[in-house]
Structure formats: structure tokens, C-alpha cells
Amino acid sequence: MSSPADRDREQAGEQQERISQGLIAYLSGHAMDEDYGWITRNQPATGGRGARVAATVTLAAFGLLVLTAATQTSRSAVTVADERTQLIEQITARRQSLDSRIDTARRLTEQNQVLTRAAGTTASAALLARVERLALLTGQSAAHGRGVTVVADDAANADSDRERVLDKDLQRLVNALWEAGAEAISINGQRLTNLSPIRQAGTAINVNFIPLRPPYRLLVLGDPDRLPSRFAATTDGAAWFDLEREVGLRLSITKATRLSLPAAGEQTLRYAQPATQKQGGAS
Structure with a gap:
């Protein structure tokens, strides 16, 4: 027969075994439920993070578009300013060229007049002097x-x-x-x-x-x-x-x-006859 102490030790071992078996059963029965519960509890949080990520991506894309548009606008403004500057420079250069050509034309005209007078023959010079003399005597010139x-x-x-x-x-x-x-x-x-x-x-x-x-x-x-x-x-x-x-x-x-x-007033021609060339070519 076993002693009372042995019986007490056996009872305590059985009780401990029951407790161990109950804990194992509890864990086996509730482990999956708790996992699903954790997933369920954390599902909204996971969804919010995705929305924030999507919003961040959208804002980044929008910012990139705005930056691209601003860059293009700035480049366009610079291009317009450059074209305006070039146009003003072209107008100024052409105006200066026109003024230079006008001065050249005036100078050439004066030179042509001088050369024309200098190149006159003796006969033409004498005729011009006679005309000037007659204009003086008749009062037709100052x-x-x-x-x-x-x-x-x-x-x-x-x-x-x-x-x-x-x-x-x-x-x-x-x-x-x-x-x-x-x-x-x-x-x-x-x-x-x-x-x-x-x-x-x-x-x-x-x-x-x-x-x-x-x-x-x-x-x-x-x-x-x-x-x-x-x-x-x-x-x-x-x-x-x-x-x-x-x-x-x-x-x-x-x-x-x-x-x-002063020159005399305008006079009316009262009589004139065209000159005729004489025989032999003399006038």
C-alpha cells in the first residue's frame, strides 16, 4: 500500500497534468481566433496607410506637373523677351543703315552737281554765263x-x-x-x-x-x-x-x-520766235 504522502504527490501530479492539458487545449482552440481578430482590428489602419500613400503619390505627381508647367512658362517668357530684343536691334540697325544711305545719296548728289559743272565744255560754260548775265540784266534773278x-x-x-x-x-x-x-x-x-x-x-x-x-x-x-x-x-x-x-x-x-x-516780279512773254538753223549748220 502506498503511504498518504505518496498519494498526495500523485494527486498533485494529476492536477498539474490537467492544468497543463487545459492550457494546451485553450491555446489550440483560441490561437486562430485571436489571429483573425488581430487582422480584423488592424485592417482599417492598413487601409488608411494605403490612402495616405496614394494621396502622397497624387500630390507628388501634381507638383511635378505644376513645376513642369512653370518651367515651360518661364522658358517661353525668356524666349519672347529675347525675340523682342532681337527685333529692336534689327529695327535700330536698319534705321541707321537707312540714315547712312540717305546721307550717301545727298553727298553723291552734291558731288554730281559739282562734277557736272566742272565737266561742262567751254561752249556750255559760256552759254551758262550768258544766261546768268541776261537773268541779271532783265531782273529775273536776285x-x-x-x-x-x-x-x-x-x-x-x-x-x-x-x-x-x-x-x-x-x-x-x-x-x-x-x-x-x-x-x-x-x-x-x-x-x-x-x-x-x-x-x-x-x-x-x-x-x-x-x-x-x-x-x-x-x-x-x-x-x-x-x-x-x-x-x-x-x-x-x-x-x-x-x-x-x-x-x-x-x-x-x-x-x-x-x-x-531782289528779283523782279514775274513777267509775261509777249512775243517769241523759234530760232532756225541756217544753211551749213551755223545757228
Whole structure:
């Protein structure tokens, strides 16, 4: 027979075995459930992480697109600015080229005129000189040069026509100056030609149909050293000196180194005949 102590030890071993067998059974029965439960509990968390990852990827892609668009826009702006700068430079260069060509054309025109005058033959030069001379004598061109200034005026305190300069007195004065060698004459700004009338009009004298009043200032182109003496040697000049002594008309002649006479007004051609070439080729 076993002793009581042995029986107690056997009972304790059996109880421990039961406890061990129960723990093993519990673990075997609940292990899978707990695994599924853990998976179930962690499923939402796993899903949230995926959404965050997807959102991050989407934002990254969007940022990349924005960066790409900004880069392209910046490059486009730089390209437009470069093209504008190039266009301005081209316009400036072409404008400078045009100004240079205009200056060249003007310079060449002036040179051509100089060369044309220089290349003229003796005959053409003589013809040109004759034309200029005729224009001067007929009053068709303005005249400049040396000469004398002649002033004719009424007698002091004149109270009768005889003491005043009349149209016939002015005509005598002009004729004497032409005879003395005058090349051009103007009276109070009116250029004289071979067709200029000098007529009395009341107390005034019409020259070129313009009424003039004393004093009558005549600008006369010619040799200032010879004109006064030659004037005095003419019949009409001597008559003027007589008027000075007899009725007190006043006359002065002054040398001038520079005179400017205007051109006469436009004249109407009254008669012309074409030149014909004579036999043998002479004109």
C-alpha cells in the first residue's frame, strides 16, 4: 500500500497534468481566433496607410506637373523677351543703315552737281554765263555785289511840284545810272527791268505799278569807283546837278561794298520766235 504522502504527490501530479492539458487545449482552440481578430482590428489602419500613400503619390505627381508647367512658362517668357530684343536691334540697325544711305545719296548728289559743272565744255560754260548775265540784266534773278547807293529827295520845305522829284526826274536819274555802267538797279525795293514803268500818280510815283514816295533810295550794282564820275559825265546826270542848284532837289551818291537787290516780279512773254538753223549748220 502506498503511504498518504505518496498519494498526495500523485494527486498533485494529476492536477498539474490537467492544468497543463487545459492550457494546451485553450491555446489550440483560441490561437486562430485571436489571429483573425488581430487582422480584423488592424485592417482599417492598413487601409488608411494605403490612402495616405496614394494621396502622397497624387500630390507628388501634381507638383511635378505644376513645376513642369512653370518651367515651360518661364522658358517661353525668356524666349519672347529675347525675340523682342532681337527685333529692336534689327529695327535700330536698319534705321541707321537707312540714315547712312540717305546721307550717301545727298553727298553723291552734291558731288554730281559739282562734277557736272566742272565737266561742262567751254561752249556750255559760256552759254551758262550768258544766261546768268541776261537773268541779271532783265531782273529775273536776285543780284548781289558792290555798287553805290543813290538817294533822291524833294527840296527842303518844298511847296511846289518843281521843288519835288517828279517821274521825269526819276527817269533821268535811272537813265544816267544805266549809261554810267549800272548792272542792276532797284528803287525802294522795286527791281527795274527794261519793261518797268515810271509814272507820276498824284504826289507819288508808280514804279512797276507800285506807288512810291520820297525819299527815293536807289541801290545800284556796278563799279563803285567809276559810277559816280561816269554818272556826272552823262547828259541826264548833268541835268540833275542843275536841278540841285536851281530848285534845291537833293541827291547823294555813296559807295557800298555789299548790296542785295531782289528779283523782279514775274513777267509775261509777249512775243517769241523759234530760232532756225541756217544753211551749213551755223545757228
